[in-house]
Amino acid sequence: MASPSQSGNGSGTNWTPDQPMVSIKDVHKSFGDLEVLKGVSLDVMKGECICIIGPSGSGKSTLIRCVNALNDIQQGSILVEGLEVNDPNLDKLELRKKVGMVFQQYNLFPHKTAIENIMMAPITVLKQDKDEVAEHANSLIKKVRLEGKENSYPGELSGGQQQRVAIARSLAMSPDVMLFDEVTAALDPETVKEVLNTIQELAEEGMTCILVTHEMGFAREVANHIYFTDFGLIVEHGAPATFFDDAKDPRTKEFLSQIL
Amino acid sequence: MELFGDYFKQLYDTSGWNFVIFYDQVEWQRFVEAIWTTIKLIIACLIFSLIVGFVGAWAQGAQSKIVRNVIAGYIQFFRNTPPFVQILFFYFVLGNLTPSYDAGGYQEAYIGSFGWAVISLGFFAGAFNTEIFRSGIEAVPESTVEAASALGYTRLQSYIHVVFPLAFRVCLPALNNNLVNLLKTTTLAYGIAVPEMMYTANQIWSDNVNVPEMMIVLFFFYVGLVAILVYGMSRWERSMKIPGYG
Numbered sequence A: 001m002a003s004p005s006q007s008g009n010g011s012g013t014n015w016t017p018d019q020p021m022v023s024i025k026d027v028h029k030s031f032g033d034l035e036v037l038k039g040v041s042l043d044v045m046k047g048e049c050i051c052i053i054g055p056s057g058s059g060k061s062t063l064i065r066c067v068n069a070l071n072d073i074q075q076g077s078i079l080v081e082g083l084e085v086n087d088p089n090l091d092k093l094e095l096r097k098k099v100g101m102v103f104q105q106y107n108l109f110p111h112k113t114a115i116e117n118i119m120m121a122p123i124t125v126l127k128q129d130k131d132e133v134a135e136h137a138n139s140l141i142k143k144v145r146l147e148g149k150e151n152s153y154p155g156e157l158s159g160g161q162q163q164r165v166a167i168a169r170s171l172a173m174s175p176d177v178m179l180f181d182e183v184t185a186a187l188d189p190e191t192v193k194e195v196l197n198t199i200q201e202l203a204e205e206g207m208t209c210i211l212v213t214h215e216m217g218f219a220r221e222v223a224n225h226i227y228f229t230d231f232g233l234i235v236e237h238g239a240p241a242t243f244f245d246d247a248k249d250p251r252t253k254e255f256l257s258q259i260l
Numbered sequence B: 001m002e003l004f005g006d007y008f009k010q011l012y013d014t015s016g017w018n019f020v021i022f023y024d025q026v027e028w029q030r031f032v033e034a035i036w037t038t039i040k041l042i043i044a045c046l047i048f049s050l051i052v053g054f055v056g057a058w059a060q061g062a063q064s065k066i067v068r069n070v071i072a073g074y075i076q077f078f079r080n081t082p083p084f085v086q087i088l089f090f091y092f093v094l095g096n097l098t099p100s101y102d103a104g105g106y107q108e109a110y111i112g113s114f115g116w117a118v119i120s121l122g123f124f125a126g127a128f129n130t131e132i133f134r135s136g137i138e139a140v141p142e143s144t145v146e147a148a149s150a151l152g153y154t155r156l157q158s159y160i161h162v163v164f165p166l167a168f169r170v171c172l173p174a175l176n177n178n179l180v181n182l183l184k185t186t187t188l189a190y191g192i193a194v195p196e197m198m199y200t201a202n203q204i205w206s207d208n209v210n211v212p213e214m215m216i217v218l219f220f221f222y223v224g225l226v227a228i229l230v231y232g233m234s235r236w237e238r239s240m241k242i243p244g245y246g
């Protein structure tokens, strides 16, 4: 595993850890005539965990999907460890080795067992040695507390278990940044906690995380910084304490009063 | 075998039903060879048509409009013309255009009638397989494909490891139908003298004037083959069933 500053080449080589690991600048994104992001900027330093909150349809998912190029952008710049995402000649593989993503609906491969789900990408995409991958996968299974479920198919696992497999699957690629898009939104209240615990542990170990979430308690506890989006703009942001207790913008206040 | 032969000889002598293949050594030999040729022909056609379908369905999702149009044209051509005409066209028209070599005094084509039968029937069934696989691919959720790309899969890797295996399971019933159809359609290879069962039966009844008997044999033979194929496919379907899915 190359350290972040060594991985990648071309436009990604001059990144150093004192620069933001993810740097989003004035990003505009439209679907047809609908402008969903209207100039969003934010920086995430290595080891930071940031949370994006905001009303439905405000562009949270769109924004984090831009970070790993699942969505393209019309204007602005997104740098991931110095790698420009808004570049027609972007090496997508290089980007996706750096950025892991976990989805609301888990999106596991239903025809593969838990352990196979975790092992597939490192073998197929990174062409890593099978035995090493298996070892790594087993340690990840332990990390997400799914010992004994290695050979279960996704359809045989609970939502929370599936989501933890999805997290492990993403971690198997040894990403430098993890994106989480409302990963607990589809879960039962009881299982939300086990998934949040896993993410919290990751954040505490120093994984750089960008989370979209409606779990305000979690955001307050885990995030270094909170961003509030509305109508495709970041309306307000701040450290959790100031953000939650001392919001300035009326839209933030209204949103928080509804959700808290 | 002896008893078996005696029975059919007896049957012929007493009732006139002439199942010559079951008591005449020479005809039996012919019949057995036809069985093997037929089975080889069917297996080759099945495999080739599946490969064509796999590649065709992949190419249908290509970025390039030209590639997609070529595939669409191919499908229309093979779906809307009779397979018998196709097989004759391949053998007599394309067969004449392809190179041959000198086999001691006469010209022998590199691709013989068996080869052309496999190619034309494989493309014929492959056109349907392409459509069938495509419908299966459409049933694979976009979000699953997205998960694969987020993990760094290229479009081809994701097709091979994620999309196709899932699509394949969805379209097995339709595929089943088409492969049974293909099996039956291999009889058209008699039109270009591939010594498979239909062709051989024809020869046998020409020599022995036992058309009804050979017809009966043909029916039983193909019913048996279809039964084996259907059984094999259902076994395969069961072995691929995903616990807790679908």
Ligand SMILES: Nc1ncnc2c1ncn2[C@@H]1O[C@H](COP(=O)(O)OP(=O)(O)OP(=O)(O)O)[C@@H](O)[C@H]1O
Pocket (backbone or CB within 6 Å): A031, A034, A036, A054, A055, A056, A057, A058, A059, A060, A061, A062, A063, A182
């Ligand atoms: N692929 C798409 N095509 C067209 N419009 C889209 C597409 N994806 C999102 N949108 C639109 O973009 C806007 C922002 O969507 P987005 O999914 O980013 O919102 P969100 O903040 O994540 O909301 P939620 O909290 O409901 O998940 C919405 O109006 C949505 O309809």
Ligand SMILES: [Mg+2]
Pocket (backbone or CB within 6 Å): A060, A061, A062, A181, A182
């Ligand atoms: Mg969303």
